[in-house]
Amino acid sequence: MDTTDETLATAAAAGDRAAFATLLQRHYDRVFALAWRMTGSRTEAQDLTQDICAALPAKLRGWRGDARFTTWLYRVTVNAAHDLRRRQATHSRAANGWGDWELARQDGIAEDRAALDWLQAAMTRLPPELRDTLALVLGQDLSQAEAGQVLGLSEGTIAWRMSEVKKRLRVIAAEEAR
Known part of the structure; x- marks a missing residue:
């Protein structure tokens, strides 16, 4: 059995x-x-x-x-x-969460790249002295004092130039938005 x-x-x-x-x-x-x-x-x-x-x-x-x-x-x-x-x-x-994070990361990279491309194109519309100042301060990440030393200018002059760069970039952006 x-x-x-x-x-x-x-x-x-x-x-x-x-x-x-x-x-x-x-x-x-x-x-x-x-x-x-x-x-x-x-x-x-x-x-x-x-x-x-x-x-x-x-x-x-x-x-x-x-x-x-x-x-x-x-x-x-x-x-x-x-x-x-x-x-x-x-x-x-x-x-899915990882995928969403990666998509957001890729979007951020694309946005940063687009902003950088825009800035590089806009820089060509700036006078050479402002372009040089911007390249040192933003492009090379120098302080205004360091940029002044490189260009042989006072820190105050560099600060004024950066202020002028911001104004002109806003104008360029507004023109392109129209």
Whole structure:
């Protein structure tokens, strides 16, 4: 006479490898079929079934025998499928968040590039002395005092030139906006 699933489960929980192998042989296809129905993917179902089988020895230690073994095993399978869905949803949200961040970063880079291109084009419309001052202060990131030293001018003159640059760039931008 065949040994019942419940008897095999109790023996497997106690470490009986033969009992565990018999349980797997009897129920592997059922677990796989349920996993396939729940995931909708043969590949995911195969992976999920393997994960369930690998975790089953530890889970069997918690089996109390209150329900039929097959009922308990189906519940383990359903829980594993739900866990898989939650992990996939979390990964998807994380990937989407990363994608949104990357798109925003790329947009920022494009905006910075457009602003720089505009500034370079607008600089050609400035008188050479203002263009030189702007190139040193913004382009080379020099302080006004350092730019003054390079150009042989006072810091006050550099400050006035930068003020003049801002005024003229606003005028250029307003002309282009029309």
